[in-house]
Amino acid sequence: MSEAVIKTDKLTKRFGDFIATNEITFEVNKGEIFGFLGANGAGKTTAMRMLCGLSLPSSGEATIAGFDVYKQTEQIKKNIGYMSQKFSLYEDLTVLENINFFGGIYGLTDKEIKTKSIELIEQLGLQQQAKKLVASLPLGWKQKLSFSVAVIHEPKIVFLDEPTGGVDPVTRRQFWDLIYDAADRGVTIFVTTHYMDEAEYCNRISIMVDGSIQALDTPANLKKAFKAKDMDEVFYELARGAKRSE
Amino acid sequence: MKQFLIFIKKEFAHVIRDRKTLLILFGMPIVQILIFGFALTSEVKNAKIVIMDQANDISSEQIIAKIKASRYFEVEKTVMSHQQMENVLKQGDIRLAVVFPANFNNDLLHHNLAHIQVIADASDPNSATTLTSYIGAITQDYMTGILTTNNIPYRITPEIRFLYNPQLKGAPNYVPGVMALVLMLVCVMMTAVSIVKEKETGTMEILLVSPFSPFKIIVSKAVPYLILSLINVTSILLLSVFVLDMPINGNILLLFAESTLFIITCLTIGIFISVKTNSMQVAMLISLMGMMLPTILFSGFMFPIENMPLPLQVISNIIPAKWYYIIVKSIMIKGLGFSAIWKETLILVGITVFMLVISLKNFKIRLS
Amino acid sequence: MEAVIVKNLVKIYGKDKTAVDDVSFRINQGEIFGLIGPDGAGKTSIFRVLTTLLLPDGGSASVDGFDVVKDYKQIRSKVGYMPGKFSLYQDLSVEENLNFFATIFNTTVKENYHLIKNIYIQLEPFKSRKAGQLSGGMKQKLALCCALIHKPTVLFLDEPTTGVDPVSRKEFWEMLKQLKSQQITIVVSTPYMDEANMCDRIALIQSGKLLSIDSPKNIITSYPEQLYAVKANNMHVLLKVLRKYEQVMSSYAFGEFAHVSFKDPGFNPDQAITYLKDQGLSDIELKKTAVTIEDCFIKLL
Numbered sequence: 010m011s012e013a014v015i016k017t018d019k020l021t022k023r024f025g026d027f028i029a030t031n032e033i034t035f036e037v038n039k040g041e042i043f044g045f046l047g048a049n050g051a052g053k054t055t056a057m058r059m060l061c062g063l064s065l066p067s068s069g070e071a072t073i074a075g076f077d078v079y080k081q082t083e084q085i086k087k088n089i090g091y092m093s094q095k096f097s098l099y100e101d102l103t104v105l106e107n108i109n110f111f112g113g114i115y116g117l118t119d120k121e122i123k124t125k126s127i128e129l130i131e132q133l134g135l136q137q138q139a140k141k142l143v144a145s146l147p148l149g150w151k152q153k154l155s156f157s158v159a160v161i162h163e164p165k166i167v168f169l170d171e172p173t174g175g176v177d178p179v180t181r182r183q184f185w186d187l188i189y190d191a192a193d194r195g196v197t198i199f200v201t202t203h204y205m206d207e208a209e210y211c212n213r214i215s216i217m218v219d220g221s222i223q224a225l226d227t228p229a230n231l232k233k234a235f236k237a238k239d240m241d242e243v244f245y246e247l248a249r250g251a252k253r254s255e
Numbered sequence: 256m257k258q259f260l261i262f263i264k265k266e267f268a269h270v271i272r273d274r275k276t277l278l279i280l281f282g283m284p285i286v287q288i289l290i291f292g293f294a295l296t297s298e299v300k301n302a303k304i305v306i307m308d309q310a311n312d313i314s315s316e317q318i319i320a321k322i323k324a325s326r327y328f329e330v331e332k333t334v335m336s337h338q339q340m341e342n343v344l345k346q347g348d349i350r351l352a353v354v355f356p357a358n359f360n361n362d363l364l365h366h367n368l369a370h371i372q373v374i375a376d377a378s379d380p381n382s383a384t385t386l387t388s389y390i391g392a393i394t395q396d397y398m399t400g401i402l403t404t405n406n407i408p409y410r411i412t413p414e415i416r417f418l419y420n421p422q423l424k425g426a427p428n429y430v431p432g433v434m435a436l437v438l439m440l441v442c443v444m445m446t447a448v449s450i451v452k453e454k455e456t457g458t459m460e461i462l463l464v465s466p467f468s469p470f471k472i473i474v475s476k477a478v479p480y481l482i483l484s485l486i487n488v489t490s491i492l493l494l495s496v497f498v499l500d501m502p503i504n505g506n507i508l509l510l511f512a513e514s515t516l517f518i519i520t521c522l523t524i525g526i527f528i529s530v531k532t533n534s535m536q537v538a539m540l541i542s543l544m545g546m547m548l549p550t551i552l553f554s555g556f557m558f559p560i561e562n563m564p565l566p567l568q569v570i571s572n573i574i575p576a577k578w579y580y581i582i583v584k585s586i587m588i589k590g591l592g593f594s595a596i597w598k599e600t601l602i603l604v605g606i607t608v609f610m611l612v613i614s615l616k617n618f619k620i621r622l623s
Numbered sequence: 624m625e626a627v628i629v630k631n632l633v634k635i636y637g638k639d640k641t642a643v644d645d646v647s648f649r650i651n652q653g654e655i656f657g658l659i660g661p662d663g664a665g666k667t668s669i670f671r672v673l674t675t676l677l678l679p680d681g682g683s684a685s686v687d688g689f690d691v692v693k694d695y696k697q698i699r700s701k702v703g704y705m706p707g708k709f710s711l712y713q714d715l716s717v718e719e720n721l722n723f724f725a726t727i728f729n730t731t732v733k734e735n736y737h738l739i740k741n742i743y744i745q746l747e748p749f750k751s752r753k754a755g756q757l758s759g760g761m762k763q764k765l766a767l768c769c770a771l772i773h774k775p776t777v778l779f780l781d782e783p784t785t786g787v788d789p790v791s792r793k794e795f796w797e798m799l800k801q802l803k804s805q806q807i808t809i810v811v812s813t814p815y816m817d818e819a820n821m822c823d824r825i826a827l828i829q830s831g832k833l834l835s836i837d838s839p840k841n842i843i844t845s846y847p848e849q850l851y852a853v854k855a856n857n858m859h860v861l862l863k864v865l866r867k868y869e870q871v872m873s874s875y876a877f878g879e880f881a882h883v884s885f886k887d888p889g890f891n892p893d894q895a896i897t898y899l900k901d902q903g904l905s906d907i908e909l910k911k912t913a914v915t916i917e918d919c920f921i922k923l924l
Contacts, residue, residue: 457707
């Protein structure tokens, strides 16, 4: 029996009359790669913000790594990593400076930061670029580096918001290797993506439509249930009926 | 032409739909005028004073009546002895004491010389000077009065006249200054920001890839702000006439024509900034630091230019606001005509043409 | 006649950042031409040169027979352009945006309504809503309408589907197909490899260099090896094990399968199954599979 690190019960967020996230209930287990899919505006971002302790739910319950999203947001933040396509690293700092900065932010000691940064740079093959500005790196490298930085403090859970958007197919796969490695170390991965082939790489996926979770299972089971040949069809089947978007 | 109109319509839509900008645009001049006009003036109003009238004759009473009628003074108390007066002064909220000695009227009529003692609280030297000069003005006024009624010729009285601003009001100095400041801000910053915003959001890309020429884009960006600025000029003038009691002595049309010229000067500066920058933040900073500060420092409405060291005096010459300030003062307060300000007008035209030429030279018909 | 001709195009930013490196291609009139490549491949730079927004640093390009440097004015009045970022006025309504762009391009909405009719019908219920309040998919439709309203001869769409969910993406491509029937040449860029099949011809591009130009079908048939799809109980282990296997030429994850090609064309795949079993994997499935554009792209990198 594996332990659940994310647990939600009828988690809801309202903005006035608008219900962005409507009573979502699910669990994610330790070391699991959990794909969080949905059309634009289905409520993914809102849900993710609540789980990261960035936004208070309107109703419902949720615990992240055992901490309550209402009262223990500080503890939650210590136990999670976050990376998004839009913001991840400081472009005007060097690779090393970014690692040092985020290591410091996440409360690592100087010694830990030192060993971590050597390890990380080696793992990513960035020896030549360590002292270069992040702005000069290709997008794929940035994204890999930014993922490594997001898990530098060995968080229990890492939230990835469309981490591979616009990245070339080879780098995208290298990125997923990093995700697999982290999952093998016991880090729980919570990831959103628009690439349906990436949905297949997840252990389980949920698909949100109009604020609520319409499907939640392993990719294989979902395909079976929807009699679809790939995830693209499953998604299309579900999201087609969506009434709202962003 | 139709393209032009729809562009201008679009610009107005941007301004009108952005409530905050709208508030700043029209609220700022009003707030500034009121702040400068009332709060920051050097004129002192309703100063509390005491009067000790030992004469109690017709002249002293008439002068006291004049003082009481003035809106600068509020007679708090009338005292009878020096001891009493000192006590009152020590309380601290009395700014000034006026003492009429006994036989005041007698001295005035027979010796042609009478004294009034004016004791001012000089802990605030500026207002002390101002208040004593008000008392001086009131007594002079009274003397002029008896001289004419008695119709005695050849009597020479020293006369102090406060030119152009006989009531020594603070507003005349500030209104032209605020006008320069507000126009500078609205025209330079708003134009620069609105053009740079199109670059930032990417709409400039689409506009460039259209048959509407870049030059026309710039002109149609400027026109709405010209109109908005003229509305601002009007509202400032209305405020100063009806709220600050400050008449426009010169030709209103000339004033508007000169204001339009200054607005165009500012628009060309705004356009130049927008040509040279790519982010709204930078455009805003340059407009504020590069334009606001020099306008306040060097236009002459807050700090007299004559008192500055020579190098700064030279620098002040390239500040358009300085010339506009002189022009507005000349028309509004001195009531002078174009012949008195043609030189300043010419300088503004020169600056405008210069800015326009370098803006157009630097304007890119492509990205980067 | 060719709608677009690009010859040895070079674009360099700053001192040494080569965004477009000696790129040449031709686009026929009335075709949908796709520039396929990841972010930073140089797609946007090529688009900006073709829409006269950037000057090339080398080579030449023409659109509809007009040179992008000399005849920029003619090009600007003929082409339609939809930049990558949503670039309409957020504070203007749907209708106002459309009217504005129609007028700027010296035309009226009425005159070319037939072109946008099918798309605009979906926007009509929201015509007085501000563009900033539209959904992602709707914004895109509006942007497309605005780029089409002057009946351009060539339509440039820079990453119209980036960040858009699969359903809206599908709809968008349906619209492009309809436009094609109106004889408008469409040049579109995308980082999504699966969209390549919607184009008549595609150019695969990476780091400023063209990897291949042809019809998607030809690119796929020119793939040299037989491709296999493999599945096992643990994908991560499977990938690791395949990489170590000496018979393997290339292997990588591809949806629920791993795509594998072998060095020896006469290789018997049953050997691989035995090998994988020996490595402790179970539920092994191995079958021949069709090549996709993404496989070709990976091969060319």
